[in-house]
Amino acid sequence: xxxxxxxxxxxxxxxxxxxxxxxxxxxxxxxxxxxxxxxxxxxxxxxxxxxxxxxxxxxxxxxxxxxxxxxxxxxxxxxxxxxxxxxxxxxxxxxxxxxxxxxxxxxxxxxxxxxxxxxxxxxxxxxxxxxxxxxxxxxxxxxxxxxxxxxxxxxxxxxxxxxxxxxxxxxxxxxxxxxxxxxxxxxxxxxxxxxxxxxxxxxxxxxxxxxxxxxxx
Numbered sequence: 001x002x003x004x005x006x007x008x009x010x011x012x013x014x015x016x017x018x019x020x021x022x023x024x025x026x027x028x029x030x031x032x033x034x035x036x037x038x039x040x041x042x043x044x045x046x047x048x049x050x051x052x053x054x055x056x057x058x059x060x061x062x063x064x065x066x067x068x069x070x071x072x073x074x075x076x077x078x079x080x081x082x083x084x085x086x087x088x089x090x091x092x093x094x095x096x097x098x099x100x101x102x103x104x105x106x107x108x109x110x111x112x113x114x115x116x117x118x119x120x121x122x123x124x125x126x127x128x129x130x131x132x133x134x135x136x137x138x139x140x141x142x143x144x145x146x147x148x149x150x151x152x153x154x155x156x157x158x159x160x161x162x163x164x165x166x167x168x169x170x171x172x173x174x175x176x177x178x179x180x181x182x183x184x185x186x187x188x189x190x191x192x193x194x195x196x197x198x199x200x201x202x203x204x205x206x207x208x209x210x211x212x213x214x215x216x217x
Contacts, residue, residue: 072149
């Protein structure tokens with residue numbers, strides 16, 4: 001049983017605590033936040049909250065592991081920043097994969113948060129720091145790289161490539177053989193039928209590219 005520190009004290013962290021305590025062999029021992037966000041309240045869900053900058057003074061990387069299940073702010077780049085800061089302190093980061101997800105020996109990186117009713121077909125690879133909310137279909141022979149967020153009920157067909165920093169809205173659909181370029185945002189219910197361009201925002205069915213760059217989000 002690994003002893004886990006969760007980064008954050010908002011919804012994603014609270015859900016992570018519930019899933020880890022009720023559907024894993026891990027035990028959550030504490031939460032932490034950056035110093036600028038530390039409030040007077042020093043407990044959350046009955047556990048201590050510590051300042052991230054000082055966390056190794058209380059919880060050694062030799063004895064504890066980390067999980068940072070953060071929301072996709074700034075196209076997942078904030079989550080990447082925290083992920084890299086945790087790694088730089090020498091902590092191993094776990095992934096949570098729901099017992100109610102369907103997998104086929106898929107390689108999965110660290111700090112992934114994969115919830116119930118996801119189907120990840122054979123020969124598909126998941127990178128690091130990826131969130132798959134509930135109910136997605138991830139098609140065969142696809143590759144999802146790092147710092148990516150799928151909301152719910154997204155269909156990613158087979159032989160797709162998802163580059164870093166992408167986000168998919170609820171009910172988005174991706175045709176087979178598509179390359180989703182770095183920093184792509186696919187809006188709710190959008191249908192992607194051709195390769196996207198880096199840092200593009202796509203909406204509609206079939207989807208069209210917005211003039212606005214996702215770097216502005």
